Amino acid sequence: MTDAVVFENVSKRFRGGQAYRALRDDIVGALGRVVGLKRGSEQVVRALDDVSFSIPEGQSFALLGPNGAGKTTALKVASRITYPTSGRVRVRGRVGALIEVGTGMHPELTGRENVDLYGRILGLSRRDVRSRFDEIVEFADIGGALEQPVKQFSSGMQLRLGFALAAHLEPDVLLVDEAIAVGDAGFQYRCVERMRELVQEGRTLVFVSHNMSAIESLCERGVLLDHGRITADGPARDVVRDYLRQVEASLVEEDAARSVTGGGLAIVDVTLHDESGGRVEEAAPGRPLTVRLHFRASSPIDEPIFEVGLNDGRIGPFALASMLIDGQAPRSISGEGYVDCTFADLPLLPRVYELWGGVRHGAGFGDLVDWQRLRFFRVAGEVDGGGPAAVSHSLSNAPVRLPYRWGFGGGVSN
């Protein structure tokens, strides 16, 4: 099988510092070298660092990684907008690219002229472009603005036209960056559908996104980049899982050992315990979990009201244990000790959660310890399921697992 895109030991370095030089700086620099003065250390950013991979024709391929990992640079190199510092990239066939809003468009030209220009740049004949014209305009949904310069378009219109150009002028290889995330939901849906169509027609897709569900459902294979290096390469679902794990791990790590203090009361540690009382670092799904808040009170406190909440990253806890509701506040605490809160049979999906907590004063409910995140914890296990976005969807959506099953009535073929 032939490869549509090949990266061979590609490196791309940017020199940091000023955007452009004045002649004076270079003269001063050259004089400095002659006289033997040390040059100011120049910051070199490695956007890509000896990256090699190949994408077979017809594969749908995803590039993943945190911001600044080099994903966009890789796309720019493949579309010849920028050149590698060393190494070689080979691309077979016509390349359609949507890398940023406005990629491939001349701001001064009208929508219609841009369609022609892009077609010419892709090497299509005027007739080929004409025959695709209506399709492009319909997809871009820009109707009356066709004769206006693109710089007068809203960014949404520019984006739609850009995608329509890249995806409808018969590209053999389609490069799509994050950009589509700017569009509204309806447009994003149409983009993903169009990409799916192209993949089914046997075109090659290189997709960069932070939308893990889109990657998982659209791409066969993924490569994970970090600081310009490849850290994982494999089936998209596995790479998505690896990447999300990595993100979680860095969250948990960053959070190690913090103690929170309030007026006369400190929560010095938060530990997790299983049903036998042994200390654990991960919770077992479907089993009881005890959260132990270790406190130190500088003077006796009457009726402190403890609260513990679970949060999945969205605003507000999705589960709350509060003495304000159950009325089980201790009469008084003093010195050092702990308060246990046990959740029975944790019905949570495997992933990382935030544990929040706070302590209020019994009289008047003023805060002794502000409501805040105390730590992260993981619910152990693997996501199971054969759906098209099983991994990413269950890791980014509703956390609570309720037993359920589907049933079907008339009009459903199954």
Add this chain to the structure above:
Amino acid sequence: MPVLEVVGGPGRLSRESFAELWHFREVLWAFVVRQVKVRYKQAVVGIGWAIIQPVLAALVFALFLFRYSSVPSEGVPALLFTLAGMTGWTYFSSATALASESLVTNQALLRKIYFPREVLPLSGALAGVLDLLLALGVLVVVTFAYGIGPALSWVALPLPLLLLVVAAAAFGNGLSAINVYYRDVRYALPFVLQLGLFVSPIAYPLSVVPSSWRTIYAILNPVAAATDSLRRIVVHGHWPDFPVLLASIGWSLFLLLCSYAFFKRLERGFSDRV
């Protein structure tokens, strides 16, 4: 299916560069048309600028130089003499300036789409040709007004025009590439062009240059060869000095090739540095 190779390291001028430029000829044309449209759409006097500039400058030179100094004008009316000079010069200086700014002006485009970058400075040099032709039209009208009729030698007119375009492309190409790295070009160029106006035989005849230097000077300074030829052809109705004119065209083509090679060497850094 065409295979595209993107290789690291500095680029170089090769046969493929020319093939690619040919492949993108319609893109080049689109940019030329665009620049012409934009220039006149945004100006109140519009296309009139193509005429006003050389005519006013020629008037000023004619008034001051020939009224109050003793510069010879080859025995033709002073206005006609300076207008013939300014016709070529106005094109050369504005085309060179436009071409040298082209990469910086279109930086958004450099970062968003691929095409051979020389398309931009070349389109800058070509976009001025319409102005040049209009100014030439004015020169012809003024020539008639002085009672000088057309001559057979006018068929040689395309040669000095070609020389001017090649020279503007050569300078514009190289300067546009340098401008990406050193914005000093923007400030230095108007000054250098101003000097150029005085070291070229625009407001004085070529015969002012000492005869031992005249030939080599006219060849190496393409504006000198072009201006002198224009004058001989239109104003005097003579044939141009063909050996000098052709040698200067050859020299300018050589310069264009050198600046193209220089441009190709730097081209790959443009989108990162602009």
